[in-house]
Amino acid sequence: MTKCFIIAAMTADGYIAKEVKHAAFWTSKEDKKRFVELTKQAGVVIMGLNTFHTLPRPLKERINIVYSPDKIEGIETTAKEPKELLDELDGRGIKEVAICGGSQIYTMFMKAGVVDRLYLTIEPLIFGNGLRLFREDMHYHLELKSVVQAEHGALLLEYKVDYSGSMKLN
Numbered sequence: 001m002t003k004c005f006i007i008a009a010m011t012a013d014g015y016i017a018k019e020v021k022h023a024a025f026w027t028s029k030e031d032k033k034r035f036v037e038l039t040k041q042a043g044v045v046i047m048g049l050n051t052f053h054t055l056p057r058p059l060k061e062r063i064n065i066v067y068s069p070d071k072i073e074g075i076e077t078t079a080k081e082p083k084e085l086l087d088e089l090d091g092r093g094i095k096e097v098a099i100c101g102g103s104q105i106y107t108m109f110m111k112a113g114v115v116d117r118l119y120l121t122i123e124p125l126i127f128g129n130g131l132r133l134f135r136e137d138m139h140y141h142l143e144l145k146s147v148v149q150a151e152h153g154a155l156l157l158e159y160k161v162d163y164s165g166s167m168k169l170n
């Protein structure tokens with residue numbers, strides 16, 4: 001099956017946005033650089049319709065796949081379960097995809113038990129309220145693979161999901 005990773009930036013208090021229309025342009029340059037590098041390396045970005053609407057245009061040089069109940073002109077849309085979508089992408093020869101949010105899509109993929117790695121950036125900010133990275137009950141163990149402290153205090157974390165020690169609540 002095609003491998004997938006989650007990539008997200010959040011505040012020190014765990015929020016990825018203040019509300020659904022709040023675009024993720026508040027992140028550090030180091031986070032943006034890592035996002036571009038990793039998503040281009042994967043070649044395919046998967047996101048929900050709300051996140052897609054926060055972007056000025058589809059992400060260039062990457063296949064954009066958008067979870068949407070309706071078709072969008074010129075964009076690949078889907079409503080498939082994560083495992084079914086990853087199987088289909090495997091059949092198309094795609095080795096890896098980046099799950100780019102938002103909260104609804106991160107939760108759906110995490111709960112499906114298909115996420116191999118999480119690239120999380122903790123920005124030195126507090127929103128106090130808003131959308132969390134995940135929005136449902138779950139319990140997974142993570143193995144910390146790397147930490148980079150960026151110039152202005154952002155932490156770039158890389159985790160691997162340890163399914164052997166995790167309880168999957170699907």
Ligand SMILES: NC(=O)c1ccc[n+]([C@@H]2O[C@H](COP(=O)([O-])OP(=O)(O)OC[C@H]3O[C@@H](n4cnc5c(N)ncnc54)[C@H](OP(=O)(O)O)[C@@H]3O)[C@@H](O)[C@H]2O)c1
Nearest residue numbers: 008009017020048049050051068069079101102103104105
């Ligand atoms: N900080 C970060 O790194 C980061 C990254 C990405 C996004 N964000 C932020 O996250 C926010 C958006 O998150 P969100 O949770 O509100 O929305 P979202 O996950 O981006 O998208 C939800 C949308 O996807 C559709 N969808 C979900 N599952 C579907 C399925 N199985 N079939 C068809 N359509 C499906 C939903 O359709 P229905 O309407 O039918 O349910 C809904 O319209 C924005 O503010 C964005 O800026 C932050």
